[in-house]
Amino acid sequence: MCLPSPSYYPTNYYLLGYGNKAAHTLLPPIKWLVHGSNIDFLHKYAEFERLGVDVDATISVLSPWVELAYKVADPDTIKQITGPRSPFRKPSELYGALSVFGPNIIASDGELWKKYKKIIAPAFTEGNNRLVWDTTVRVMLDLFEDVWGDQKTVVMALLILSTGIFGMETSWRDRTVPGLGHKITFQESLRLVATNTKSYIILPKWAAELSGIQLAFTEMEMYMRELIQERSSTSSANRHDLLSSLIEANKLEDLDSALNDRELLGNVFVMLFAGHETGGHTMCFALFLLALYPDEQDALYEHIKSILPASGVPEYSDLPRLKRCHAVYNETLRMLPTVQAVPMVSTADTTLTTRDRNGETVAIPVPKGTAFSLMASATHYNPKYWKDPYTFNPEMFMGDWNRDAFIPFNTGSRVCLGRRFFETEATAILALLIARYKVSIKEDPKFANETFEQKKARILKTTQLVSLTPAKAPLVFTRRD
Template identity: 40%
Template sequence: MAVYLALALALAALWAVKYVMDWTAAVNALRNYPGLRYAFGPDSLAVKSRIPYFSAGYFNVFTRKHRDFEEFDSDIVSSVSWLPTPGRLLMLADATAIKEVTADRVKFTKPLAVYKILMFYGSNVVVTEGDEWKRHRKISAPSFSERNNRLVWDETMHIVKELSQVVWAGKREVPVPNVVDLTVPIALFVIGVAGFGKRMSWFEDLNVPEGYHFTFKDALHIVSTDLRLKLFVPEWLLKLGPAKRLHNFWTAYVDLEHYMRDMIDRRKDSENKEERYDLFSSLLDANEEESEGSAKLSDGELMGNIFIYLIAGHETTAHTLAFTFVMLALYQDEQEKLYQHIMSVATDGKLPAYEDMGKLSYVLAVLQETMRMFPPVINIPKHAEEDTTLPTQNMAGEKLTVPCPKGTAIMIHTPGLHYNSRYWKDPHTFNPSRFLGDWPRDAFLPFSAGPRSCLGRRFSETEGVAILTYMIKHFRVDVLEEPQFAGETFEQRKKRLLRCRTALTL
């Protein structure tokens, strides 16, 4: 027994020595560049909050914003973690370094292992690199056309008009206890019609097609709401469905797959192709027009891409709008400026048309300022494929050169960049006017940057501008007065209303 114990202790000691050597090698590879030293780094989802020596805290990427960079006196900060294996990371809040990283797809690649979890229904434009990515992008990019943007505008206006004039008919005040309960259905309906070509109503359609368990609307809503279950719960447990929520999610997930496959089959079998401009129809058209058989997307890849559109364009837009409504409720002077701007465009009393979107500059500025302060994605990961260096500077503006050896993980630290006072004056102040005229475009990354930037940027902006234009033209947004919060200060109210967390997005 003593021999086995001694052997176990010896193996543990060897493991510990190797671990220390690996950690030391990781530190030395970065030449001990200043930064965080924790068991779990800031890129780990294992622990969300910062705990001394144990976890750098993933959520602290958002809550600390630019503070870590200020404390380490550099707009690039290193991180070396112990677990799960010693690893090195560079966090970037320097616009010049970030532009270099996002522009060079050979030297700095997308770490596909991080994104493989997004292959829900099949491979797609997000989870591929190199020639495979080019194949996906060639077929999927044309879907985001000017005709689709016009569809987004018109359908968005239809959705919020129905909400206002039918659902809220005759009401002078509409209490919304949680603003997400308003913005999520709006975004869901928009992606339903402009993404899938399926118009949905605020009034529940109870007709479930034969062979299905949910309507398309409900399947889409359940899957998009509980998508994180697919990430963190084993498939066998989802299928077993020991809890109602797990059972409903898996059933809706299967239903949505059948809905999409049926849409593909009907489109393929149709002799007369109806001219439609939703993303799904455009994607199928582009795929059918592809001359090279090897370049075409499979049915699984078609579903994989359209599902990525759903996730990228639904949750992010819904939460950005939620933050926007909260900020306008808190800052009534900004809301009044926005209202006056909208009315100056809608001079004849009519709703602005898609052609007027270019005139609604302050509406877009309000959305942009919200995305600057509450970036949908707080960490954009990259991977160094060769030994190189990155340029940056300290808080005094002195130039620094940061070692970036091959194999180093890179975090484009969006909150750090968006709250960097080098690029944004008074970055903690809600000031949409900063987006009028000249502003630092390289320091604004809610849609990422470079060749891998978001294909749906214009889709999202069109939807957001349309929703804000209609809602602020017809309603004033106020904070709901509740007795239990009667004595709170402005700062306490602001903190309460802006309480948030990170999942796939903020």
């Protein structure tokens, strides 16, 4: 149990807090009762602004007892927490939803995490990025040629563009038909699992069966086992990709470094999940923003046109020059960080510092066991680092910007391993798509009288599932020729 320190004033009181996982996960925000899961993204920096400090304390009274939690929007305090040898750890016990198929790198800590990282990190190589690029280009061309064909305009309610990790190259047509012996497609099972992991661990088995959620989990496991089986049976002598590295580790005799079957499945799942969910949602948000800000879309189009070769198909070597693509997805991740907060917990009594609105240093006494949330959603709207933070302005990422105040991939030792993977995939997707199609929001007479701000709020409406999830807002893709 952690008691609040009298010398650092708490701001918000709730009866139920993070300790009451079911209430915290399932209920909407209710003043004095429960904090709710999407409130931080709705508030962004507003609570910090009101307080005049960038570290906000929350006290939950029945959680199960008194629980103190801090939310941090100060890049300097975040560095104190995530820096080498700091007395903080990742509370992996909060990641139950991601462990449904087995222990894995994202939901572990300590020695187990080190073991997984040793197997997984070396697989994110330059060669792997090149493979990601080539796969993405092929998948996108397949979408344009085989699915969209010669239609002048295409309307899509929710276009999740992700090419898939592990070099899996499914055609867009295959994505609509369940695999042999399956009831739903791989994409559908992944989507359903991703949106239902929290309910799955809370619901009793009979309720999961009844609601149909169980089917998605069963299908997902079948798909993963088939994937492993298929890759195991092809020669892996010269393969250094991620899936092969995981399978090789499953065959090791040394139990300290080997992955058992559950660990193999658990890590395959989180890689599929990380590769699909965060990246796919970010690309969807990027297209919404480009549709809302047509001048930014035009600037991006002109930039891409100036770099693309005559074939219209960019090469891997064009990646560093496609700077405005990088700026667009960075700005998207600033405004809509799909992982909006990362939890940490103190492992010893310690003291942190932050600054108040007058620039004075303020000490924060931290008892052992105190919960922290490193808030990307608030840090990215902190006006000390970002000018006019509610406006989509990729230009901010074309010049010099504060790296410490940009934390969508986390920071410190638990930084995202797939950042380059995502950047490679996202650049190829934007360059190919925007060169060929103009993106706009589908007009609807129902919303004829809305202002720009109302429209923006409607299109950028999010829900907080495992990650920040876009609403279904229909987009129109109009061929440029």
